[in-house]
Amino acid sequence: MMNKSMLMSSLAAIALLPGQLLAQKPLAPKDDPEFLKKSALMVDRHVASLYKTKKLPVPDVVDDPTFLRRSFLVAAGRIPNLEEARAFLEIEDSDKREALVTYLMGSDGYRSHMTNWVLDILRAQDNFDRGDAAPYLEFVHSSVAENKPWDVMTRELLASKGALWSEGNGAVGYFVRDKGMELDNLSNTMRIFTGTRMECAQCHDDPFGEYERMDFYHLAAFVSGQREINRGPWDQVWREVRDAKEERSEFGELMRWLGDNIHYATLGGGGNGRIKLPNDYQYRDGDPGEMIGGKTPFGDRKRTSDRKDAGDSRATFAEWISSTDNPRFNATIVNRMWQRVMGRGIWEPVDEYKEPEDTVAPALVKDLVKLMQTLEYDVKAFQNVLLLTRTFQFAANSQAFDAGVPQSFNGRQLERMTAEQVWDSMVTLVKGNPDALPKRKFGNGIYYNGKNVLGGEKTMAELAEELLAIKSAGEYRQYVNELLKNMKYGSGKKDKKMESMDMMARAGRPGPANGMARASELASPAPEGHFLRQFGQSDRILLDSATNEANMAQVLSLMNGHVEKMVVSNDNSALYKALEAGSSDRDKVRYLYYAVLGRPPSDDEMKLLMRDVIDGTDGSYRNLASALLSTHEFLFIQ
Template sequence: MPLLLRMALLAAATSSTIAAAPSFRHEIMPLLSRSGCNTGACHGSANGKGNLKLSLRGENPEADFLTLASNRQSSRLNTADPLKSLLLRKPANLASHEGGKRLPPDSDGFRLLESWIREGAPDDPPDAPTLTNLSVSPPERIVEPPDSPIPLSVTASFSDGSSRDVTRAAVYELSNLIASVSPDGVVSARQPGETTVVVRFEFLQRPVSLAFLPSNPDFSFPDTPEFNFVDQHIFRRLRQLKTAPAPLCDDTTFLRRASLDLTGQLPDRATAERFAADPAPDKRARLVDQLLLAQAFADWWSLKWADLLRLEERVMDPTGTRAMHQWLRNAVASDLPANLLVRALLTTDGSSYQNPAANYWRVLRDPSLRAEATAQLFLGTRIGCARCHNHPFDRWTQDDYYRFAAIFDGIGYDILSNRRRDDNDRMEFAGEQVISFNAKRDLRDPRRDASPLPAALGGQPLPVSPNRLHLLADWLTAPDHPLFAKVQVNRAWAALFTRGLVDPVDDFRMTNPASHPALLDALASQFISDGFQLRPLLRILTNSRTYQLSSDPGPAAPNGIHAFSRASIRRLPAEALLDAAHAALGVPLDFRNFPDSHSAVSLPGARFITKSKRADAPEAFLKEFGKPPRATSCDCERTTESSLAQVFSLTSGPLVDRLLRHKDNHLSRLLNDHASPDAILDDLFWRFLSRTPSPPERDRLLPLLADPSSLRPAMEDLAWSLLNTKEFLLRR
């Protein structure tokens, strides 16, 4: 080919490239996302803003193109004179704009949008390449001074094999405030700690895990024995983070911690004294074995299931609630494998009284609620957002949502009787119901006004037949399911360590990565090998050194990194605190609505929490301290946060006052036995704090018990003081 011809062709190609309009999908849509135009607070809200409605976070480019470019000679979009377009003028704040300045007139974004309008605001051609992958470098990094700040590099790959740097076109969002990130992807530390940066371009998102460490050039990881594979994973990460683990907790702390975590009960005096006197090196492991077989273990862990499965009397009625609770308690006591327990919940029909697991469906009365609860409980996946729009932080689309919800269509209720007290409350039921599965298809996808075909979440289609729930159970509880075992393991971990390896525990997604993914995999694999049974899992966790660490970091100064380097401190849950107060003072619990329940952790239901009228009733105390009404299927409904009202309840509340003054409480028994001041002091310390008083405590407190004429008030004051100590109120 002659040189002049080649030069002419090259010039023509170059001219064509320069003149080509920006891509609507790959340049204009990302620009709108970076500028915040399509967020839920702006034009991406359900009703839009300022007469402009865009799809949330750009999930529907086709609809957005029609919205923006359907009229190319309007005030919104003027291709003849782009600078008159409100699409340019408003974000540049050249016209009144509630959202303020988003695209300064001298910015690259402004020029890009102007160029697209000037070229006629075209859509991409049908054969235009599509986005296939998004990669971020570095995907994770531990950052030490002086390496901060950290620039991220983002590359998009397309279906034609091409790729381009989209670092300045991506959106960056942080999981917390320990760092900041610039629009160009440069992450700077504000303080030491760990954070996740979610990088988004078009419909793809990628997480970047970063840890910012303080300067500590002289750090040396201490020689710390590992008890099992849990410690191997935790300590490996701590070495990387230059964070020393806390020392082991003392025996008293371990006894109380393990007793509360495994049974929800404090140890009695005899158990505490026996444990303190035992010199055997394996006494902690033997204690764990004893607690796992205790009756209170079944009460405590069935309580956790009862919260999640919403056992409450308004919908389930008292008889159904008791039946379901007893079934759950028997399942926990017998260590029914989690896969079989969940299978029973998903596949049981028939009478809600005779087949208690059928009450799972009695609470969830429509396909959408059933789908959302099942995904959240057993897959750790929140799909509720996808009911109205594609999930903004996960991969689930509206199609995924409605196809999954279709599995839960066709569940019928034969209400044999309904003796409800409030005829206006459509969700109150008082009577037996018979649950049935059928092939009806009443659920409609509102976008198409059609019945969606059922399909497992991200999985295979399921037939429209009454046995589809059995097929769902097969898929969901299979050993090779990527989430089921991990979700069960993560809930158990969170119960013992306060925070899950994935946190929140019901929010598994790529953009919320596990803190220790390899450990989560290892625990899930072991859980499956152990037949999905809870006790072997809890035995592994509680026998780890990680579980037995002190909450005090020791001589190592905190560096902003936790990473399970020490135990977390939390207030006792409502039921455990109420039981502990009654046990320490020797007063039996009396629940008028549940005469067969002699501890708060064994209560089957929750409706009485909102119905109690007596200020000194244990029900009122449980409500004050965060027992949930069980209105949702979320762990977040229970709270262990402290409040001023709780302080008043403990220091001057009627229930505590009644316990202290009760004529048959333990203080009265000590008086009747003519116990010495030394014996009284020792006994109360053992009952409240599981230990003897220290020498300074003994020297300070014994004189208070010296006067026989005021011994009863002095004992009440001492018991009140011990009940209000942090050592009693907190799980350390």
């Protein structure tokens, strides 16, 4: 938890750093606070130049309470708790905003909030159409936790192959997620990583776009040939099971589970590098059923043969997508991070690429791309730069808006929190320090029908390795019979330590059923009817399907649903520690405002409350808490 001494120590560290650098090995730009601050000034100069061309003064910055709340919601995905609000608002120091950014970007809250963003953009779900997706979710969580560079993460996803359950191979889930829908997966890939909309070209030449159907299939060649590893023995045994009508037998049920959780979750080979045009291909540049090779439409041009399989074309595709020479990859992640921090992209929509010269600030876009490359695609450091800018602190200016200054340069526009921000803010009000709550854990034990059937004797990785090495149907049947026997009776080889660790991982998974946790640690996505879904969390089926639009279910939830139960009627909620911290009614009111809205009450509000609402009883404070939580000010980011 941040208090005054911690805030001041952060300031002291920043102040001492330049002198320390003389005696230390030079820092990489992404780790150098001075470089980050200079980069923030570069951004502000570009934005000031834009205002100058409009003959407008640069906007004023927001006050401390607005900056506090805005920074917490953008960087950490939640409101500040009482102690954090007091530490920031009740000290006077000219560098405290910079210190706050340092605190937030070093917090677990950043990891949690960024994990939500990555899960959302990848449409990552707890389960595939068939089988458990836990290793894929673990890949996302661990990649964000270690602050993996965006280009590295992109290559790992797009060049992935092998078995999902193999140690550290969760990236395979990116393709397993869309098993049987290779072309749809490619369309999403181009939107996510390059801001290129090609879904129309999947079926026909796009009359409003720049790419034709042939362009799409040339790209599809790179990711074609996705297949499962050594599926033949399983297929043969499964046919025998169906012919004997034994699908519902113990053996048949286990076979079905192995097909869904082991074989389905594999990706064989590295890509063919060539593909047949569809039978309905209707243009003169190719014939239906014609075999074509891969060819990239922009950036560093890559090709594959149409006469023989490449064997590693997905890796070629991944290198091309994430190359420093791919202008769309660079500009798209820059614009996505700008949108994430500033509330609007430099251009919108963010998944429709624009050449820098076609944007409102060409020089800024080019310098931001250079900055992202200098930071080695460290999106955390890049966001840190944006949070340090004066531009991030702008107050919205109607005069600038009327003069045609885009919203992305005109102060963060008023908008409702995302579902995850609302939920995590509620969790903060209940628990105080959400960073200390349980984190999601992922076990590698074999869970069949909800039970750890081998009790630590074997992991999913070991099971996958053994099954995928079997060459004949007879050997496969024998293995499954032995596995079924061990599941029922055990083999006497159990590893009690591993069993205990895996059981703790499963039992310790946080959620509504066994404890409160942040949105990133819950099911992905939350089940239908959950608070998160009511407030617009993405179903993670389609890209960009989250919404922050209001509906009646949200109103009811705020008035007498989750909010009432979680916070207002919960005497143990951290919110009411505000009452313990205050020695007078006025202090208690001020601290309730700090905890809910991140600001003190105005003089008029305090007078009204002291006269008509607060009578010193718990009931009057409970009514005030309920009223504050029902305001637009609580639900909106300013």
